[in-house]
Amino acid sequence: MIGTAYRVEMSKVFSKWRTFIGFIALGVLIPVVVAAMGIEGGQYLGFATQALKQTFDFTGNLMNGYTVSYIIFGSLYVHVPFLITLVAGEVLAGEATAGTYRLLLTRPLSRSTMVSAKFLATLTYTNLLVVFMAAMSLGLGIALLGTGEVVVIRSQITIIAENDLWWRFVLAYGFAALAMTTVASVAFLFSSLVENAIGPIMTTMAIIIVMTIISAIDIPIFDYLRPLFFTNHMNGWKFLFDDPVNWTKVSISAGVLLTHIIGCYTATQIIMRRKDILT
Amino acid sequence: MPTPLIEIHDLHKHYGSFHAVDGLDLHVSQGDVYGFLGPNGAGKSTTIRMMLSLIRPTSGSIKVFGLDLTSHRNDILRRIGAIVERPDFYNYLTARRNLELLGRLSGADVSTSSIDRILGIVGLASRASSKVKTFSHGMKQRLGIAQALLHSPDLIVLDEPTTGLDPQGMVDIRDLILELAADHKKTVFLSSHILPEVELTATRMVIINRGKAVVEGAVQDLLNAGRLKVTIETSEVPRALELIRATPLSSHIQSSTDGAIIMMMEREEIAGLVAHLADARIPLSAVSPVRSLEEYFISLTQEVS
Numbered sequence: 001m002i003g004t005a006y007r008v009e010m011s012k013v014f015s016k017w018r019t020f021i022g023f024i025a026l027g028v029l030i031p032v033v034v035a036a037m038g039i040e041g042g043q044y045l046g047f048a049t050q051a052l053k054q055t056f057d058f059t060g061n062l063m064n065g066y067t068v069s070y071i072i073f074g075s076l077y078v079h080v081p082f083l084i085t086l087v088a089g090e091v092l093a094g095e096a097t098a099g100t101y102r103l104l105l106t107r108p109l110s111r112s113t114m115v116s117a118k119f120l121a122t123l124t125y126t127n128l129l130v131v132f133m134a135a136m137s138l139g140l141g142i143a144l145l146g147t148g149e150v151v152v153i154r155s156q157i158t159i160i161a162e163n164d165l166w167w168r169f170v171l172a173y174g175f176a177a178l179a180m181t182t183v184a185s186v187a188f189l190f191s192s193l194v195e196n197a198i199g200p201i202m203t204t205m206a207i208i209i210v211m212t213i214i215s216a217i218d219i220p221i222f223d224y225l226r227p228l229f230f231t232n233h234m235n236g237w238k239f240l241f242d243d244p245v246n247w248t249k250v251s252i253s254a255g256v257l258l259t260h261i262i263g264c265y266t267a268t269q270i271i272m273r274r275k276d277i278l279t
Numbered sequence: 280m281p282t283p284l285i286e287i288h289d290l291h292k293h294y295g296s297f298h299a300v301d302g303l304d305l306h307v308s309q310g311d312v313y314g315f316l317g318p319n320g321a322g323k324s325t326t327i328r329m330m331l332s333l334i335r336p337t338s339g340s341i342k343v344f345g346l347d348l349t350s351h352r353n354d355i356l357r358r359i360g361a362i363v364e365r366p367d368f369y370n371y372l373t374a375r376r377n378l379e380l381l382g383r384l385s386g387a388d389v390s391t392s393s394i395d396r397i398l399g400i401v402g403l404a405s406r407a408s409s410k411v412k413t414f415s416h417g418m419k420q421r422l423g424i425a426q427a428l429l430h431s432p433d434l435i436v437l438d439e440p441t442t443g444l445d446p447q448g449m450v451d452i453r454d455l456i457l458e459l460a461a462d463h464k465k466t467v468f469l470s471s472h473i474l475p476e477v478e479l480t481a482t483r484m485v486i487i488n489r490g491k492a493v494v495e496g497a498v499q500d501l502l503n504a505g506r507l508k509v510t511i512e513t514s515e516v517p518r519a520l521e522l523i524r525a526t527p528l529s530s531h532i533q534s535s536t537d538g539a540i541i542m543m544m545e546r547e548e549i550a551g552l553v554a555h556l557a558d559a560r561i562p563l564s565a566v567s568p569v570r571s572l573e574e575y576f577i578s579l580t581q582e583v584s
Contacts, residue, residue: 001386008380015371099367103426106331106361107384108353277333 005109005117013087013121022083022129030072030136037068038145064148065141066165070241072137073172077234081183081208084129088122088187089200092272096195101277115272119188119265126184127177134173152241160241168240175237175254182230182257183208185264192268195279230260283345284309284434284466285330290339292325292490299325301490303339307468307483312460314477314484314498315470318580322490323470324364327438330468331361343434357386360432362440366423370412374403374422377411378429387430394429401425402451416443424452428459435459436468441476449476456480474576478502488580502575508533509549511540511556512565519561528552 013019037044041063092115095101104114150165152158160168186207190200211231214222226232236253239246285307292300300322307313317323328334330341332352341348343355368377375394382389398404401421411419420443427435437456441449457480459465471477477484478498485495494501513519516535523529523540531542544552546568553566 004383008383011376011380012369012372015369015376017371098369099365100369102333102363102367103381104384105333106356106359106363107381108357108386109384110353274335276335277328 001109002113002117002120005113006120009091009117009121010124013091013125016087018086018090019125021086022080023132025083026076026080026129026133026136029076030133031140033072033075034068034137034140034144037063037071037141041068041145062148062151063145064150065138065143065145066147066150066162066169068141068145069134069137069169070150070152072141073133073176073237076133077176077179080129080133080180082205084126084180084184085187085201085204087125088184089191089204090197091118091122091188092191092268093194093197093200094191096279097197099279101279105277111272111275112269115192115269119185119268122184122188123181126180130173130177130180133176134169138169150241154238154242158241158243160243168245172237172240175240175250178254178257178261179230179234179237182234182260182264185261186230189264189268189271192271192275227256230257233257283307284311284343285313285468286340286342287326287330288340288342290326290329290341291337292322292329292334293337298490300329300336303487303490303492305485305492305495307466309466310460310464311483312456312467312469312481314481315468315487316474316477316484316576317487319472321487321580323487324438325490326487327361327363327436327468327470331359331363331436332356333363353386357430358433359436360427360430360434361436361438362420362423362427363436363438366416366419368411368419368422368426371410373408373410374398374414374425375407377422378426381426382429385430389429397425397428400428400455402448417445417448420444421448424455432465434466434468436470438470439472440469441471441473449473453480486576486579493579503546506543507546507549507568508574509542509544510565510567510569511542511552511563512538512567513540513556513561513563514538515561516540518559519556522556522559522561523552526552526555 044063095104105111147162149162150160152160183204187200187204190203191197194200208231211229215226215229215232233253233256236250236257239249239253283306285305287303287305290300290303291298303322303326315323315326325334329336330343330348332348344358346355348355369380372380375398378389378394378397379391382394395404395407398407401424403418403421403425406414406418411422414422420440424437424440427437440456441452444452453476456467456469460467460482467480469477469481481498483496484498484501486493511519516537516539519540520532520535523532523542528542528544528548531544531548533541533543535541549566549568553563556563
């Protein structure tokens with residue numbers, strides 16, 4: 001039955017216009033950024049590596065598809081959660097707003113099956129958006145700007161060879177999928193609590209913003225809280241571009257995100273099982 | 280004794296100190312068109328939502344098809360088609376697509392041809408490909424009935440099914456309910472504010488008020504029980520009044536006009552009164568005993584209030 005319920009949910013998700021907002025936004029933004037990087041990316045990279053050029057000689061195609069994809073990945077990471085909450089926040093609350101819980105839950109379909117089907121549909125949408133983002137930025141970047149090494153400038157400078165990049169990008173986008181699934185799970189949980197889709201969207205974004213601000217404030221009392229915030233672990237993908245990769249940090253961040261996903265899903269199941277459908 | 284299809288025993292639903300349903304007992308037999316009546320806030324919709332497991336009862340038991348709702352929810356819902364209050368749908372989908380998706384979730388093999396047939400029955404065949412957001416309330420109500428019949432259920436629960444329909448639509452739905460019960464042997468649980476609708480379609484009924492059953496039984500038995508409103512039409516009202524006032528029925532006179540006397544009396548008293556007036560050569564053009572469900576409903580709910 002869950003297979004049928006999942007297919008029905010997917011039909012509903014992809015019949016709504018709001019589902020395509022994310023794809024359209026990324027579909028417009030990524031080509032613009034890639035084109036801009038192709039035209040003026042050399043200056044951007046020159047500015048970033050200005051100090052290094054006094055000591056080292058840089059040769060080869062540094063403004064390439066991989067570099068562009070890495071830059072896009074880092075900057076869109078902040079905005080994609082909003083696109084995801086647009087859909088995830090509406091999955092359950094939308095049924096309450098429309099009054100269609102009455103249609104759905106008077107079918108021979110247990111509430112846990114319904115929640116699972118909706119959660120799977122939300123995950124599918126989220127991951128499709130991440131795959132789309134990866135395909136657009138990597139595909140378009142490589143097609144227009146070619147390939148080459150990536151210069152990663154963090155606390156240390158790492159130059160990653162071309163043949164050492166693919167697996168890092170695959171894992172990084174896998175990690176991004178996990179991080180975005182966490183955002184989707186939080187929105188999904190809030191969606192079960194209210195009867196209006198605006199609430200879960202706003203609340204999830206507010207939580208992300210508040211947690212990010214708290215994480216950025218260097219006050220000792222927040223040191224205890226920071227490791228528990230999922231927002232603090234969403235950037236864990238960056239460790240995959242260290243050399244050598246700090247697998248402990250990657251695993252801890254992935255573990256925290258996964259715990260949040262399981263926690264939100266379980267809480268949603270409990271809430272929905274006890275919920276009286278009054279709309 | 281026919282097999283009980285719905286058995287509700289000592290059902291309660293409390294919201295804090297408010298008792299929406301307060302010890303309700305119901306028995307609906309197979310083949311009944313069962314009228315479920317009550318004033319606003321009586322607990323009708325709460326009861327229906329509990330029957331369909333949309334709301335968890337505070338206490339009490341609900342059995343449908345002889346199965347306990349808590350432990351056999353899906354088995355029961357597979358055999359029920361329902362409209363609960365407003366007919367809400369996925370507005371961004373067409374009527375046909377709504378039915379296709381709901382049909383898949385109904386656990387029955389609902390074919391495209393059966394969807395088209397049902398859309399035809401409710402008069403929406405020509406709008407099958409229109410998005411529901413373009414539908415009027417009445418059209419959504421018809422679609423609501425279509426989705427309730429989609430998987431050929433044994434029990435059909437209709438909560439205010441004719442709200443928003445035009446007079447012809449109301450007649451169509453009434454005929455459909457009668458046809459479902461008579462020709463297809465379906466059991467219909469009909470909650471309605473439109474009392475003549477229940478009077479014309481239901482075989483049995485219950486009136487609830489403040490979460491409790493006030494009276495339950497066969498519609499005709501209930502309508503025939505107790506005092507009736509009798510209108511005596513005659514061209515000699517003053518003389519007829521004089522005669523009646525001289526009898527023990529004097530206190531039953533409610534009012535009179537130039538051409539009629541209205542009395543409240545037992546059915547058994549009518550023949551004696553008519554004979555008495557006829558013996559006195561009072562010309563009677565009509566004697567009409569009436570007990571409408573509306574009057575009965577109001578009298579009962581007012582008594583309880």
